[in-house]
Amino acid sequence: MRKPKLRELKFAIEALIKGPYTSKFPKTPPVVPEHFRGVPTYVPDDCVGCGACGQVCPAGAITIVDEYREDKKRMVRRIERNWGNCIMCSQCFVYCITKKGIVLDKDFDKSTTDTADFIDTQDKELLFCEHCGSPVTTVDHVRWCTDKLGELAYANQTFMVARHKALNLATDTAPRSAERPLDRGDFMRVLCPNCRASYILSDEWGES
Numbered sequence: 001m002r003k004p005k006l007r008e009l010k011f012a013i014e015a016l017i018k019g020p021y022t023s024k025f026p027k028t029p030p031v032v033p034e035h036f037r038g039v040p041t042y043v044p045d046d047c048v049g050c051g052a053c054g055q056v057c058p059a060g061a062i063t064i065v066d067e068y069r070e071d072k073k074r075m076v077r078r079i080e081r082n083w084g085n086c087i088m089c090s091q092c093f094v095y096c097i098t099k100k101g102i103v104l105d106k107d108f109d110k111s112t113t114d115t116a117d118f119i120d121t122q123d124k125e126l127l128f129c130e131h132c133g134s135p136v137t138t139v140d141h142v143r144w145c146t147d148k149l150g151e152l153a154y155a156n157q158t159f160m161v162a163r164h165k166a167l168n169l170a171t172d173t174a175p176r177s178a179e180r181p182l183d184r185g186d187f188m189r190v191l192c193p194n195c196r197a198s199y200i201l202s203d204e205w206g207e208s
């Protein structure tokens with residue numbers, strides 16, 4: 001057996017006196033720096049379902065889809081996060097529009113024997129276009145936008161109508177035939193950007 005070098009012998013003696021250099025994780029929880037980026041934690045009450053986090057996630061850990069619920073009766077926005085794919089880059093935290101929908105905690109250890117533990121999902125109610133029926137965005141997202149915009153929200157008819165409905169100031173929706181093209185009577189309705197733009201263009205320039 002070769003004799004240990006003096007330097008290694010010195011380290012060994014130091015370790016005997018001072019203790020090992022390595023931490024005793026997982027027996028002893030590690031002490032992480034103050035601004036450590038741990039696993040993002042989702043805060044359902046502060047998420048409005050805008051989808052920004054899903055668009056910026058480079059690892060594809062966040063999926064946002066508008067789909068029918070299991071009972072097939074109602075379409076919702078489903079936000080699914082798979083923390084098993086997360087690379088802890090913090091982009092979702094940085095770009096969350098409410099700044100509170102996702103927080104970074106100090107936890108980095110998500111070890112599990114069941115991959116289902118990595119996944120959490122949340123459904124958000126959607127707001128639908130009264131003309132074509134396609135989803136506009138989530139109800140919570142509209143509420144957050146109108147709160148943020150204040151009186152400026154009245155410049156957008158969809159925001160205004162949705163807000164009045166949320167406040168029970170507009171309780172009924174006037175019926176309209178799906179076949180009838182949009183006209184001025186539809187201006188004060190919840191419309192998706194495509195329907196509103198096509199209506200405004202046809203009102204201004206006539207049918208193409």
Ligand code: SF4
Pocket residue numbers: 040056057058059060061062085086087088089090091092093
């Ligand atoms: S920290 Fe990065 S990888 Fe993880 S969910 Fe957020 S954006 Fe995606």
Ligand code: SF4
Pocket residue numbers: 046047048049050051052053054079095096097098099101102
């Ligand atoms: S960016 Fe924030 S508010 Fe928007 S869906 Fe993600 S967590 Fe929710």
